[in-house]
Amino acid sequence: MSTYYESLHPATLYPEAFHVAAPAVPVGRAVWPRQPGVFIRAAQSAGAQETAAIEVAAEAAEVTEITAAADVDQPAREALVRELVAGQFGLVPRWVKSASDAKLRSTKLVNARSETVTTSNNFRDAWLGGQRCIVPMMAFMEDDWRSGKAVPTRIARVDGKPMGVAGLWESWTGADGEVIVSYTLLTVNANSHALMSRYQQPGNEKRMVAILNEGAADAWLSARPEKAREFMRAYPANWLTANPVEKKS
Template identity: 35%
Template sequence: MCVNYHTPTREQFGTLGAFSDLPADWRWPDEVWKDYLAPIIRSGRDGLPEPCLASYGIVPRRHIPPGVKPFDTMNARAESLGERRSFAPSWRRLQLCAVPMAWFYEPCYESGRAQRHAIGMQDDSLFFVAGLWREWSEADGSMTSSFTQITINADDHPLMSRMHKPDDEKRSLVVIAPDEVEDWLACRDVEVARSFLRPYPAGRMKDWAAPQTVRKAPVESPNLSLF
């Protein structure tokens, strides 16, 4: 499962449609991990795509009840979207989002041990991954947003089947074609939305060795004023 990816820069994000005028205080890291803030695109109240700064993992760590063993929600399996309590409400309400990326990371075991690989587009272009979002009420009365990425089986995918341990089920993020992003966000039927959850052509993708050089920073509570 993908739990770490590389975000577009603020300048790159400005090239994705009409999103050049982001709030001046929006900040996000180059590499995103659980509970880090990152930009997503979702459908606004007017039905048009809008940017949002949200935390990675649809159930933020701070909202896991005391006494409950911590669990991860960075990835949502397409096969059980309507069943898992963490994801089903957002799926049924069609709270869909598109997560912009430069590339994402997966472990490759072809050498006999885990090696971190980056996976992106052949032409080095930015791309979007299908996801879900939800809102949370915070203790100070503010509202924040969070998101997850949707994954599908990739046992037969020429590139993604090379990732993860040999005996593990192969999974892949759902890459949304650039000309389908607005249609994905505008879905008003879960079966129509499900039709977008399909493999992306391996010939348009590439991977390369990417040893981890950036230390994962400790997570602090998000700056709620950003939302």
């Protein structure tokens, strides 16, 4: 379970890696549950006809992405407009009744199991509603328990480039009009993963965040729910590196 991650730095990486403007308000380097972060989604201003056209183009591009880590077709990339949105890390489901309840639940909803999103009361509405997003990060953190003690470990791409993790977003409105925009990271099974099977507590199922292949962003954001599951795959171990986090004395 990835409970915190490292945001993009410097801010110029947002437009370079994800073709979105840098955050208006700087994001803290370490993003923990209930803290502010950012995510990327398809722009919400698109009309019904434009959205339908995007879905058709993106589904054509999925064939390429699903079989190889290649870029999507040019028409799909041009059709979809992305936007960077500020939100709380830790999803707040629509059915939550109060802001205090939202705060309690969101700390436990930073990860969503991809296998159960259609049956989970917490994530079903966001998944079926197509509220998918990409969470940009430099690395995510996991605990290494092999020594008998939890050793925080930084998992990043071998090439040092930013990674986009598949997620879900939600917008909750309270009775008093308070609005909380939030997001969660989707995870997949990693029991047989050459790298990620080493981490997290012994005896528990191993999980890892669903890292998207380069070029898959628009297809992931625009795919219909039944197609979106095809993006839920473990990222290759040889494309990742793990290093213990040094504690400051």
